[in-house]
Amino acid sequence: MPGVMIVEDDLPLxxxxxxxxxxxxxxxxxASDGREAMLKFRPSVIDIVITDLLMxxxxxxxxxxxxxxxxxxxxxxxxxxGGKAGPGSYLTIxxxxxxxxxxxxxxxxxxxxxxxxxxxx
Amino acid sequence: xxxxxxxxxxxxxxxPGDAEKNLQRTWxxxxxxxxxxxxxxxxxxxxxxxxxxxELALEGLDPSxxxxxxxxKIIQSADRAKAVTGQLLSLGMEADQVRMTVQVKDVLRETxxxxxxxxxxxIIFREEIxxxxxxxxxxxxxxxxxxxxxARNAIQAMEERGGTLTVTLDTRKGAEMSNLKAGTQxxxxxxxxxxxxxxxxxxENTAARMFEPFFTSGKQNMGTGLGLxxxxxxxxxxxxxxxxxxxxxxxxxxxxxxxxL
Numbered sequence: 001m002p003g004v005m006i007v008e009d010d011l012p013l014x015x016x017x018x019x020x021x022x023x024x025x026x027x028x029x030x031a032s033d034g035r036e037a038m039l040k041f042r043p044s045v046i047d048i049v050i051t052d053l054l055m056x057x058x059x060x061x062x063x064x065x066x067x068x069x070x071x072x073x074x075x076x077x078x079x080x081x082g083g084k085a086g087p088g089s090y091l092t093i094x095x096x097x098x099x100x101x102x103x104x105x106x107x108x109x110x111x112x113x114x115x116x117x118x119x120x121x
Numbered sequence: 122x123x124x125x126x127x128x129x130x131x132x133x134x135x136x137p138g139d140a141e142k143n144l145q146r147t148w149x150x151x152x153x154x155x156x157x158x159x160x161x162x163x164x165x166x167x168x169x170x171x172x173x174x175x176e177l178a179l180e181g182l183d184p185s186x187x188x189x190x191x192x193x194k195i196i197q198s199a200d201r202a203k204a205v206t207g208q209l210l211s212l213g214m215e216a217d218q219v220r221m222t223v224q225v226k227d228v229l230r231e232t233x234x235x236x237x238x239x240x241x242x243x244i245i246f247r248e249e250i251x252x253x254x255x256x257x258x259x260x261x262x263x264x265x266x267x268x269x270x271x272a273r274n275a276i277q278a279m280e281e282r283g284g285t286l287t288v289t290l291d292t293r294k295g296a297e298m299s300n301l302k303a304g305t306q307x308x309x310x311x312x313x314x315x316x317x318x319x320x321x322x323x324x325e326n327t328a329a330r331m332f333e334p335f336f337t338s339g340k341q342n343m344g345t346g347l348g349l350x351x352x353x354x355x356x357x358x359x360x361x362x363x364x365x366x367x368x369x370x371x372x373x374x375x376x377x378x379x380x381x382l
Contacts, residue, residue: 010166016173054162081165106168106203108176 002120003027007037007051007063008079017050020109021116034058034066043071048116053080064097075119077112081105161209164202171199208266208351220359222382223264225255225312226290232268233288240276243283251291255312257379263355270352271316271375278320278373289315292381308360308380317374323367 004026008014011032018028029046031037035058037051049067053060060078067074078099095102101115175196182189233246240246257264275286295307352375356363361379 012170013166013173016170019177020173081162081169105165106172106199109169109173110176 001025001027002047003029003042003045004116005037005041005046005049005051006030007032007034007049007055007060009033009052009055017109017112020113024113024117026116034060034063037063038066038070041067041070043074046071046074048075048077048120050077050079050112050116053078061097064099068098075100077101077103077115077119079103079105079107079112157209161206164206164209168199168202168206171202172196175199208270219260219262220258221261222256223259223261225257225264225314225379225381226250226253228261228264228268229288229290229314232265232272235269236272236276241280241283244276244279245283245285247285247287249287249289249291251289253290255290255292256382257312257359258382259359259379260355267352267355267377268314268316270349271377274349274375275316275318275320275373278318282320284319284372287315287317289313289317293378310381311361311378312381314377314379315374317372319372322369322371322373323365324369 004021006014006017006021006028008017008030009032014030014032018030021028027045029040029042031040033055034051037049038058041049049063051060051063060080064076064078067076076099078095079102081104100119103112103115175192178192179189182192229250230248233248237246272286272288278284279286291313293311293313295309295311353363356377356379359379361377364376364378365373366376367373
């Protein structure tokens with residue numbers, strides 16, 4: 001089954017998304033920030049990365065850039081709940097840097113799972 | 122339509138020594154939007170959890186069951202919270218506006234149609250569209266947000282005793298404007314939108330602070346205090362102006378002047 005990496009600093013949300021994806025039989029790897037994500041990223045295992053953008057330590061924008069360097073064909077979904085600039089601005093930057101899809105929080109996990117299914121084909 | 126009392130315009134400008142006060146006010150509003158953005162970010166994460174676990178809880182439930190209906194109500198409450206975080210993010214958010222030509226009367230009518238089913242029979246809506254073909258350059262979503270906030274404030278003011286909300290649309294020539302802010306260049310023509318209620322009105326101190334983020338008049342059901350600061354931010358970002366006319370015991374009118382096309 002395709003491998004999904006979830007990069008999200010909020011533990012309960014990380015676990016919710018893990019549960020939603022494992023239920024649909026995806027192999028899931030999680031990380032709490034960009035630094036941990038790149039330590040755990042295995043190109044042979046991960047087909048798609050779902051990353052929050054605003055995180056402490058290393059943020060989602062650096063995840064996008066680093067994943068693209070290591071395995072350019074990896075699919076990437078960026079998510080954001082906003083900050084001073086609002087989710088729209090961060091997500092626009094995410095898209096510019098190479099995210100395949102962007103999601104604004106809050107969203108239904110089923111919508112995210114559906115998008116993963118569509119992107120991976 | 123008779124509008125009550127004295128006129129107050131936010132903010133006051135032009136006196137020497139006010140520069141520091143304006144700077145402090147700008148800093149306060151920048152800080153407010155920074156804090157608001159941070160809060161909205163965290164709330165949006167929590168809302169995703171509420172949506173997610175509600176969705177999981179609905180799986181396998183009989184749609185006609187009471188538990189199913191109760192969980193749907195949780196989701197509806199999350200929808201309302203999502204609208205509030207949207208307002209939080211609107212504070213100081215000019216970057217995301219997508220401006221286009223907007224027919225003002227269409228957005229006004231949509232606002233009233235949306236709110237009409239939500240008010241009791243004791244509150245009457247009146248439309249005075251004196252100049253129907255008025256358009257402005259604005260983000261229609263933001264304009265809608267402005268009108269919803271103004272209408273909701275008027276409705277809340279009249280909830281106890283009922284009353285009438287009159288929404289007026291007409292135009293003003295730039296040359297006729299006597300209350301433009303100091304240093305502002307007048308546009309040729311302005312769309313004038315007035316939201317006037319027959320509620321209890323405000324005293325001068327309350328009216329002077331009504332556009333501050335998080336300021337409320339103290340009544341428990343008057344909301345988060347963000348609505349009018351959002352209105353002020355959106356209208357001034359499209360070179361418009363907001364004025365308040367209010368008198369205790371006689372109601373409140375909020376006038377928007379937006380350069381028209």
